[in-house]
Amino acid sequence: MMDGTPKPAAASTVISASALNLTFETNDGPVHALRDVNLEVGKGDFVSFIGPSGCGKTTFLRVMADLEQPTSGTVLVNGVTPEEARKARAYGYVFQAAGLYPWRTIGGNIRLPLEIMGYDKRVQAERVKEVLALVDLAGFEKKYPWQLSGGMQQRASIARALAFEADILLMDEPFGALDEIVRDHLNEQLLALWARTQKTICFVTHSIPEAVYLSTKIVVMSPRPGRITDVIESTLPRERPLDIRDTPEFLEIAHRVREGLRAGHAYD
Numbered sequence: 001m002m003d004g005t006p007k008p009a010a011a012s013t014v015i016s017a018s019a020l021n022l023t024f025e026t027n028d029g030p031v032h033a034l035r036d037v038n039l040e041v042g043k044g045d046f047v048s049f050i051g052p053s054g055c056g057k058t059t060f061l062r063v064m065a066d067l068e069q070p071t072s073g074t075v076l077v078n079g080v081t082p083e084e085a086r087k088a089r090a091y092g093y094v095f096q097a098a099g100l101y102p103w104r105t106i107g108g109n110i111r112l113p114l115e116i117m118g119y120d121k122r123v124q125a126e127r128v129k130e131v132l133a134l135v136d137l138a139g140f141e142k143k144y145p146w147q148l149s150g151g152m153q154q155r156a157s158i159a160r161a162l163a164f165e166a167d168i169l170l171m172d173e174p175f176g177a178l179d180e181i182v183r184d185h186l187n188e189q190l191l192a193l194w195a196r197t198q199k200t201i202c203f204v205t206h207s208i209p210e211a212v213y214l215s216t217k218i219v220v221m222s223p224r225p226g227r228i229t230d231v232i233e234s235t236l237p238r239e240r241p242l243d244i245r246d247t248p249e250f251l252e253i254a255h256r257v258r259e260g261l262r263a264g265h266a267y268d
């Protein structure tokens, strides 16, 4: 473990959280962002986290990414600590806003992490081409972010997260700000990308249809303190046309998610 090389995880578990607690100390007193969170994410899973604002979804993702330290409990990513996993470049992170640098071209934005990591120039150029093709943006390398629509910018930010070939993608409400039609399209493309690359994806959303459409596993959370109230294993096939959303199976899972959200919701 000292050399930072990830050990093969037991069975096919990629992320495992046990008895995880995180309390923020604030001027108004402690905020229990996560309370006794236990979760296993398998290799190739698409896991959505859904729950009302403030239930700790972002905090959980940030703990996995080593951007936040738990107060107690453990998280293992590929069998090692989040810090070791980060150093081994185990994951890419896609934020709520695309967060592209306006003074850099799309290619320049995607190249940035590769430059920081000291990748060879030729490899950088190859990677940029590959990931732009993966998100259907081939040919947009020399454009600036402002020349692209919101949906295209979000795809470019996904390409940036894919550039250093991490096996895990952490996505924090990446499509929240987009209109329904664009969002549908990006959901379809994300599923296709997931099928092609076989990545493990952790995805935060507020949308029940989005969670049900995308996921193999749906984690329902409730606030005050943030905890997991239900984990739903999807019975839907992996191949999912958009009209699967009208099937009884889909509606049944959506119903269970809604019930879980309702049960955990405080109406104050």
Ligand SMILES: Nc1ncnc2c1ncn2[C@@H]1O[C@H](COP(=O)(O)OP(=O)(O)OP(=O)(O)O)[C@@H](O)[C@H]1O
Pocket: 024, 025, 026, 031, 032, 033, 051, 052, 053, 054, 055, 056, 057, 058, 059, 060, 226
């Ligand atoms: N750095 C921090 N310091 C103090 N409190 C924090 C900090 N970060 C988050 N919190 C609090 O922890 C709780 C969980 O926040 P978090 O952002 O994880 O929720 P969320 O479920 O992602 O919400 P949203 O859906 O609105 O993004 C909230 O009450 C939030 O105010």
